[in-house]
Amino acid sequence: MSRFVYADNAATTAVKPEVISEMMPYFTDKWGNPSSLHKKGREAAIALEEARARIAACLGAEAKEIYFTSCGSESDNWAIKGAAALGRAKGKTHIITSKIEHHAVLHTCEALEKDGFEVTYVGVDAEGFVNVDEIKTAISDKTAVVAIMTANNEIGTIEPIAEIAKIAHAHGALMFTDAVQAVGNIPVDVRALGVDMLALSGHKIHTPKGIGALYIKKGVRIRNLIDGGGQERGKRGGTENLPYIMGLARAMELAVERLPKMAEVARLRDRLRDELLKIPHTSLNGPRADEKRLPGNLNIGFEYIEGESISLLLDAEGICVSTGSACASASLDPSHVLLATGVPHERAHGSVRFSISDDTTAEDIDYILEKLPPVITRLREMSPLYSEAKAAHLI
Numbered sequence: 001m002s003r004f005v006y007a008d009n010a011a012t013t014a015v016k017p018e019v020i021s022e023m024m025p026y027f028t029d030k031w032g033n034p035s036s037l038h039k040k041g042r043e044a045a046i047a048l049e050e051a052r053a054r055i056a057a058c059l060g061a062e063a064k065e066i067y068f069t070s071c072g073s074e075s076d077n078w079a080i081k082g083a084a085a086l087g088r089a090k091g092k093t094h095i096i097t098s099k100i101e102h103h104a105v106l107h108t109c110e111a112l113e114k115d116g117f118e119v120t121y122v123g124v125d126a127e128g129f130v131n132v133d134e135i136k137t138a139i140s141d142k143t144a145v146v147a148i149m150t151a152n153n154e155i156g157t158i159e160p161i162a163e164i165a166k167i168a169h170a171h172g173a174l175m176f177t178d179a180v181q182a183v184g185n186i187p188v189d190v191r192a193l194g195v196d197m198l199a200l201s202g203h204k205i206h207t208p209k210g211i212g213a214l215y216i217k218k219g220v221r222i223r224n225l226i227d228g229g230g231q232e233r234g235k236r237g238g239t240e241n242l243p244y245i246m247g248l249a250r251a252m253e254l255a256v257e258r259l260p261k262m263a264e265v266a267r268l269r270d271r272l273r274d275e276l277l278k279i280p281h282t283s284l285n286g287p288r289a290d291e292k293r294l295p296g297n298l299n300i301g302f303e304y305i306e307g308e309s310i311s312l313l314l315d316a317e318g319i320c321v322s323t324g325s326a327c328a329s330a331s332l333d334p335s336h337v338l339l340a341t342g343v344p345h346e347r348a349h350g351s352v353r354f355s356i357s358d359d360t361t362a363e364d365i366d367y368i369l370e371k372l373p374p375v376i377t378r379l380r381e382m383s384p385l386y387s388e389a390k391a392a393h394l395i
């Protein structure tokens with residue numbers, strides 16, 4: 001029997017009806033501009049500030065520490081470029097990040113390098129954990145900001161952010177974390193993490209695309225993103241996208257409510273992992289310990305074949321997976337994340353990311369387990385690499 005199984009929640013998530021319900025009145029009825037002084041504007045301004053407080057509560061932050069943006073990439077750019085700009089004014093021209101960050105962070109750091117900053121890209125171990133000693137060695141009083149993701153989008157590694165934040169602060173650097181993949185999957189509390197800035201994105205937690213947020217701890221100053229009206233405390237001008245902001249508030253609350261269900265998501269993921277690893281010549285990419293990996297993330301390497309071919313054949317069976325981050329999966333380059341963990345090129349090419357959610361059912365997992373093994377067999381039968389390895393008695 002055929003079905004549709006969406007196992008690509010790290011790329012984007014299905015929009016939840018509760019989120020749309022929360023948004024709708026702000027399209028049809030409560031369409032005022034929050035900056036207007038009249039009744040229609042006041043109604044919008046009250047909703048805006050309530051949404052900010054609801055989101056802050058989900059992160060252990062204060063309302064005035066939440067700034068709305070259009071997406072995770074914008075939040076990443078703002079945090080790093082904004083911290084770099086004010087850092088430079090104080091003679092701080094060094095940035096530390098990791099080799100496995102999302103391109104929204106890596107390309108931002110590369111742009112800053114062209115602008116005269118020195119960037120240290122710290123390595124990771126075989127499971128994707130950043131090398132904290134490398135951070136300790138690289139950091140100095142010239143470091144403006146340390147940017148390390150809370151959890152990786154491809155292999156799900158949960159990084160030791162609180163420990164890294166302490167190192168950053170001991171040297172007078174700001175600590176930024178990209179929590180785009182962590183929010184909704186694991187508890188995220190800005191005070192427990194000890195960060196100065198934290199980025200999140202709505203479409204990873206069931207809002208439509210086009211809304212994100214940046215937490216900036218009170219007292220922390222970074223350069224304004226958009227000069228304009230006084231919106232977002234004068235730091236990011238532009239009339240606020242109220243319907244989407246309302247959707248984000250609801251999505252954040254739902255994300256917190258479903259955290260207890262994530263243990264069940266991890267159980268489904270583990271069953272998928274254990275069964276897939278029974279297929280010959282497969283390996284697990286990323287952390288071994290379940291508690292160090294995002295509950296919905298599984299990344300498996302299938303030797304002698306291409307991840308893109310696997311994903312196309314699964315797509316024909318109604319199963320959506322991906323070979324890396326959605327933004328890079330159109331390119332045939334192997335994943336920079338897998339390469340950084342020491343996975344060889346050929347194995348990185350044959351890797352597939354499954355990212356399931358609390359909407360995934362046991363039947364969905366059964367369906368993947370029914371459809372995937374024949375796909376692997378079929379592709380290996382056509383693979384010159386596989387035939388060569390067999391002929392050479394390597395397998």
Ligand code: PLP
Binds near residue numbers: 203
């Ligand atoms: N950071 C991480 C870790 C991500 O996974 C993504 C999206 O895949 C982003 C940032 C970018 O978020 P957005 O798509 O909202 O720009």
